[in-house]
Amino acid sequence: METEQTPHDAALIEGLRAGDEAAFAELMRLYGAGMLRVARMYVPSRAIAEEVVQEAWLGVLKGIGRFEGRSSLKTWLFRIVANTAKTRGVREARSIPFSSLGDGGADEPTVDPDRFLGDGERFPGHWAVPPQSWAPEGRLLAREAMDVIEREIDRLPPAQQAVITMRDVQGFSSEEVCNALDLTETNQRVLLHRARAKVRNALEEYMR
Amino acid sequence: MRLARELACNEIVELVTAYLDDALPAEDRERFEEHLVFCDGCDRYLEQMRATISATRNVGVGELPPELEARLLEAFRDWRPA
Numbered sequence: 459m460e461t462e463q464t465p466h467d468a469a470l471i472e473g474l475r476a477g478d479e480a481a482f483a484e485l486m487r488l489y490g491a492g493m494l495r496v497a498r499m500y501v502p503s504r505a506i507a508e509e510v511v512q513e514a515w516l517g518v519l520k521g522i523g524r525f526e527g528r529s530s531l532k533t534w535l536f537r538i539v540a541n542t543a544k545t546r547g548v549r550e551a552r553s554i555p556f557s558s559l560g561d562g563g564a565d566e567p568t569v570d571p572d573r574f575l576g577d578g579e580r581f582p583g584h585w586a587v588p589p590q591s592w593a594p595e596g597r598l599l600a601r602e603a604m605d606v607i608e609r610e611i612d613r614l615p616p617a618q619q620a621v622i623t624m625r626d627v628q629g630f631s632s633e634e635v636c637n638a639l640d641l642t643e644t645n646q647r648v649l650l651h652r653a654r655a656k657v658r659n660a661l662e663e664y665m666r
Numbered sequence: 667m668r669l670a671r672e673l674a675c676n677e678i679v680e681l682v683t684a685y686l687d688d689a690l691p692a693e694d695r696e697r698f699e700e701h702l703v704f705c706d707g708c709d710r711y712l713e714q715m716r717a718t719i720s721a722t723r724n725v726g727v728g729e730l731p732p733e734l735e736a737r738l739l740e741a742f743r744d745w746r747p748a
Contacts, residue, residue: 483739486730490730490738491730567679569676569711588711599724607721607725622722626722627726627727657718
């Protein structure tokens with residue numbers, strides 16, 4: 459009853475079940491690096507995150523025969539890596555409540571407050587230093603712009619990194635991310651918004 | 667999320683992701699859009715967030731470290747049904 463699967467996903471699932479190495483390699487290429495970022499959300503080091511990814515893939519192979527396809531293949535894969543990482547995080551005694559995962563500043567503004575007029579002004583909260591045009595926007599496609607984005611994503615707190623990777627790089631819907639990471643919609647949105655705003659800020663510097 | 671009054675720019679910029687996800691209640695969505703009509707700064711901010719999102723999509727997720735990929739392939743071959 460693999461109702462949620464695209465035909466291509468269905469083929470990958472069949473391939474995996476049949477032991478087809480090409481199917482396995484494709485899934486690793488599509489989702490491996492994203493899964494590593496998700497693992498890093500819950501464990502204290504990159505090395506442990508790599509072990510988690512390895513353990514998670516073993517779980518995937520063990521579970522693929524019984525996978526019923528109630529969620530999409532990618533949501534299932536990311537849920538397995540998130541759960542594996544959470545378990546490992548607890549064992550490492552480093553499991554930290556989500557709210558403190560480097561996102562303590564959830565209420566802090568994402569745009570520098572100095573760019574808005576102060577309370578004493580006639581229009582408090584309105585732009586004092588509005589964003590400048592990015593024309594020509596073709597520059598956003600340059601290799602340098604890609605590097606700026608990658609560098610900025612690498613610098614984000616792990617939870618923001620995981621959410622922006624899933625939403626904006628891998629193209630998950632917000633529902634899929636909430637489902638895979640067991641986040642509320644609000645939490646998910648706060649993390650995504652903070653991440654995107656920082657990437658925009660970095661691009662603003664570059665586009666100047 | 668209920669917004670009682672007209673929105674200032676520093677509020678608009680925090681609502682962009684909710685707006686793009688179509689997660690604002692109808693009334694707030696209307697206020698948000700009304701603000702954009704007269705505010706070039708916020709209009710541009712929204713466009714730049716959209717441009718940021720599509721540029722991020724082009725970046726790609728990167729690759730696994732080769733040693734990890736090799737370990738995973740090995741594990742796969744061990745597991746593979748004969």
